[in-house]
Amino acid sequence: MDKLNDEDYEIQRFIDMCDHLLVISNEHYTTIKEAADLLKRQQRYVYSFKNSPLGHIYHMMKGSLLYYHCPLITLLYSYENEAFTLEQFDELFSLWQDYIFDMKSYFEENYKKPCDFLNDEQLKVMNKGV
Numbered sequence: 001m002d003k004l005n006d007e008d009y010e011i012q013r014f015i016d017m018c019d020h021l022l023v024i025s026n027e028h029y030t031t032i033k034e035a036a037d038l039l040k041r042q043q044r045y046v047y048s049f050k051n052s053p054l055g056h057i058y059h060m061m062k063g064s065l066l067y068y069h070c071p072l073i074t075l076l077y078s079y080e081n082e083a084f085t086l087e088q089f090d091e092l093f094s095l096w097q098d099y100i101f102d103m104k105s106y107f108e109e110n111y112k113k114p115c116d117f118l119n120d121e122q123l124k125v126m127n128k129g130v
Contacts, residue, residue, distance in 0.1 A: 011108055014057050018104035020045060021061075025097050032076050035089055039069050064103065068096040 029035045049058035079085045
């Protein structure tokens with residue numbers, strides 16, 4: 001990681017991805033199908049980065065997208081009352097929008113910060129294999 005230039009992280013491309021996901025999420029929907037289609041468009045956009053030179057951006061976003069989209073999709077098809085479903089979807093979808101915004105801000109400020117998810121013993125084991 002020390003050999004990477006700031007440009008190698010493609011910070012602006014990640015910010016652009018977040019911005020585009022937010023643009024999609026701000027599109028108007030009035031039916032369950034339209035809401036589901038909106039989620040599908042977000043998913044297809046993220047997956048378009050999969051086998052590209054920007055694959056690392058895809059991997060950063062994919063997990064978060066799946067984490068939020070799975071319950072949103074489940075919600076869309078769990079109730080018969082469309083008005084109730086869309087009301088609940090609006091509330092949950094706003095959490096996804098907030099998270100995208102937070103990811104964008106966090107990455108821009110912390111893209112070089114090491115992950116502190118592993119404890120010291122796990123790091124020692126990993127470093128022995130290097």
